[in-house]
Each structure stands twice: as structure tokens, then as C-alpha cells.
Amino acid sequence: MKFAEAINKALLEIMSADDRTILLGEDVGKFGGRFEATHDLLNSFGENRVFDTPINEELFIGIALGASAGGLKPIIEIYYNEFLNIAFDDLWRAGLWQKLYKNKVQSSIIIRCVFGGYVRRGPEFSSAAVGHLISIPNIKIYAPSNVSDGYWILKEAIRQPGIKLILEHKALYRTSGIIDTEGGRSLVGGEIKRKGSNLTIVAYSYLVGSALRAAEILFDSYGIDSEIIDLKVIWPLDFQLILGSVRKTKKVVLVEECTRNAGVLVHIENELLKNIPRLNIENVTAKNDLIPFGEEETAVLPSIIDIVEAGERLCVRNKLLQR
């Protein structure tokens, strides 16, 4: 099953189960979504529940706020995460309102948008920056790393109250997989994808796949047994899970697709250093530069080799230096 099909299945099930859900976005109707995630939903639910909008990102979150105040459960699709910045004014307000109106206004809003690089969309449409999004009060940000999580995270998000932002990686739309029947169980915070004892690798979204591949290489080449944590919920962070793993391995590689100052893992780094002083930390992030057009983007974005090298630096070279 393709990633888009898994999202489509989840949307179909959510919208069939609750007729208060509405879907709103650009080209989500007849066209079926720019990434084909909303295929055929217009036929199933009609124009009163599936809205093709003009290019009005500045209104999307406000519409969602109004609709949820009126008793609906809106699901908003924003094409690229760059366009989320157009809606930032309302997104900020939506976050504030979760506390400002207290129990007077119940809102349950899901915002889905694609983000990230590795699909050659050039400097304007390849950003994976999330650091500005966590400044929004009371927001919950999910980032699925595979097909099964894409499905389960959407199903989980509709049950939660508040503002939920789901960042679906562009490159994941080129992957396929199967939906794990028990995938819904492990959705509190992060998940340990691979057990290990020498090294902890923290990643989220598409780079979890790269980290898993890097872990294999590290094990085959150096015998380094690494533990991989997939942050399914990137904000608020499940810090205890990471701390538990790092206490065991004493070494950590933080993998993120955006530049260091635009990400969330810098917060993990701070917290870890507070709890475990003189901890060995390596960061694998994008280089502080524009993401070029075409294949050249790999020069800026982090790669599997970068993760392997970081793990190697921590486990092998540091050991040699200590001798």
C-alpha cells in the first residue's frame, strides 16, 4: 500500500465514522489532492463535507476555528509546509485559544501538510524547518515515518482535542508498506524502532528510514549496536523515552533534516546535557545553505553516510583518542 493510500484509507474511515468531520484544502475534491491522499472522498461525502478552496491559506485555520466552534471537526490540507507560514497568524491564534477561551470553545482541528526535501523541489519547496512551529502555544505536531504510522497517526489525531499538525514527508509519498494492525498502540510519544546497546540515534519522519539503514551499516562494519528512537510526536517531546535510552548507551546522534537552529532536536540536546553532563552528542542536520535544485540537494541535506560517520565518530574514533 502506498503512503497516499494509507492516508486516504484513514480519512475515509474517519469521515465515515463521524459526519461532523469536514475536509478542506486546495484541489482536495475532484482532483483528489496534490499527493492523491484525498482521492475519491468528494464522491463519498459530497460538496458539503469536502471543500475545494481557492488559494486562501490565510483563511484556512480561521475557517477551522469557526467550524469547530460551531461543532464540526475540520481536517485541513495545506499543500506545502511553506504555505503554513501564510496561515501562521491564525495558527498562532488557534494555539492561544486553547487556553484563552478555556472550556467555552472546544476545538478539534487537524492540519495536514507535506514537508521536507529529497524530492528535488528546489530551495523554496524543500524546507523541513519545524522550529518556528513549536513556538505556537498548545500545538501538537506529529511526524509519521512510514506508511503504517501515517495511517495510525491520523486515526489517533482525530481522537485528541486541540490543534494537531501532521507533517507528512514528501519523500514518504514515494514509499509503500503495509498497515501494522497493532500500530495504534505505540502512539504515545516516540517509539524504539531498533533495540541496541552502544549508541542511541534519535530521528523523526523520513530520516528514521535513513537511520535504520545507517544502523545496519554501523553494525555490519563496526559492530556498533545502535538503538533508534522514532519521534512520532515531535512536539511536545517524549523526553523520558530518549533519556532512558541515552542513560543506557551514553552516546547519542541527533538526526534532523533542517538546519540545527530551525529544528526541535536542539531542545533534546539541552535537556540531555542538563541531565547527563559531558554526554557525547553528534548532530546530523542539513548544512546551513539553500537547498539547490535537482540532485545537488543531497549536498545540503543529511544522508545515510552522514549518520554512519557520526556514529563512527562517537563510538570508534573517540575510543581511539581515549587510548
Added chain:
Amino acid sequence: MLRYKSGKLYRVLFRSLGIFVDGNFCLDLYKKMLLVRALESKLEIIFKHNKTQWFIYSVLGQEACGVGVASALTHKEQLLMPLNYRALGYVIGRGFDINHYLKEVLFRTQENESAIFLPKHTLPYSLSLGANFSIGIGAAIANRNLMNDKVCVCVFGDGAATRGTFYSSLNLSALWRLPILWICENNNYAVSTPMEKFNASGDIAIYPKAFGIKTYPVNGNNVADIYITTNIALEYIRTERKPAFIKLDTYRMGPHIIGDRDDYRPLEEKSRWSARDPIRAFRKKLLGYRILNHAKEVSILESIEQEICAIDVWK
């Protein structure tokens, strides 16, 4: 002048826009407008003693808009506007609890520091001008989908109407045939900037017309006209299942915020609009129709005084 017998009382009808309004109801409108003005002058004193937690946006001269629109609203209409931004007319016209309103909006106490005044039949609002348009669209989608026959009444000024969200929201409301009543209080100034400096068209009513929205330009200083037009527009929205737009031409006789330096408007313009004071004009009409007389006026003024004294926030 028409008279008809209702029970034992003779009730007088008031004619506006070719429609007859009940005389006693007109007295009620008059009383509400007076109450707004009296309350504002009281708030002005309190504000100048630095005892409020929020600015007082002057409604002086714009009382008719709030009272006229809000008096036409029932539990089937949802009011959407910043209720602490030039909203005293709407608060009193709609009959919200003034005590509660003042407590939460002006004298925020420690326990409800972050809470916002949100009475029944109002939608959560933003203080950011121009942010409420999309909230109205969302609420109207909810009302349409849940088929509860409610209409969202979104109130804003000519300044907020220059935000881009205004045009895109008008477009969506017409496109999706949403039950929304847009109400623009056009006082020709965005704080200190006059209309001719911020709006090339010079007439807000052009925009809804461009999107095919039924538009009612009304004299915003005539409370009876406003009341009737609001009713007509609500009827239109419910029968035609389309949005409607009311433009109220009025003038802010006071400063933007009480205590502001109000020196950017020509005196000649101010005095011209002072002559069109909505309360004085309405009083003249009521006297002419013999709905109002000296005895009634005294009793109205006394009841207003009592109401203001009964507000316990300044005790």
C-alpha cells in the same frame, strides 16, 4: 400617523423605510442608545482614573449601529465581533449582562485573567482586526452543515475591511452560499487615516457587489432604519440561502481610544456630523410622532441612572 389598539394600551407606530415599527419598541431603542452614551461617559471617568485594564474605544456617535443591529438579533443569530472593541452598543442592544461584561472586559480580576467575555449566542472572536472574517466563514459552514438555521452576523469596521482576508472571505461566502450577514460600520477613519488615504474605491459597498452579494447601504445614524434593514437582510439570507452585506455610514464623534489626541480631523467635518447625532435625531423623530413626551423622557433618564448606579463594578 397610525394608531392601533392593542389590549388596553394605545400603541404608536413609527414609520421607517416604509415599514411600521412599534412605538414602544422605538422607545426601547432610544433608551438603549442613551444607556450606551451614559455608560461610556461613566467609563471615561473610570478610565481617566486609570482603573480599567483595557482601553475604552469610544462609540460616541456610533450608538445607533450597535443598538439597531443587536436589537434585531435573536438566539438564532450568532454575533461575531471583538466584544471589547467599540462594542458597547452591541452589548447593550443584545441585552448581555453589563455587570459581567464590564468585569471581564475592563476590570479583569486575577481569577479570570485570561478568560474572555463570551456570552451565549456569540462566537469566539479575535481582537486582531480582519481575523474574524474567516472564523465567520467556518461558523457558517458549521451552521449550514448542521442545518440549524442559524446566521452568523459578522461586524467590522472600514479599517478592518482593507485586510486581504476581507476580500477572500466575501468571495468564499458568496461562492459557498453561506448564511452570513456582513455588517460594516463605515466611520470613514482607520484610527487617524481617512478613507481617501486607505481605500482607492472610496466605497466599501463596491466589494460585496463585485462578488454578487446583496448589499444594503444604510444611514448608520438612523437606528430604526438599521433595525429594519437587519431584519430584512436576515430574512433574505434565510430564504435565498445567500450572504448579505449591510454598510452603515456613520461617524465617530469621539476619539479612537478615550484619551487619544483627536486632532487629525477637520473641525468643520466634526461639527457637520455632530449635527447628525443619532440620539438627537431619533429623539426629534420620536417627539414628532408623539411617541416620546416629557414625562416618558424623565422616566427613561431615571431608569438609566438607576441602571448605571446598579452596576456594582465601581462600588
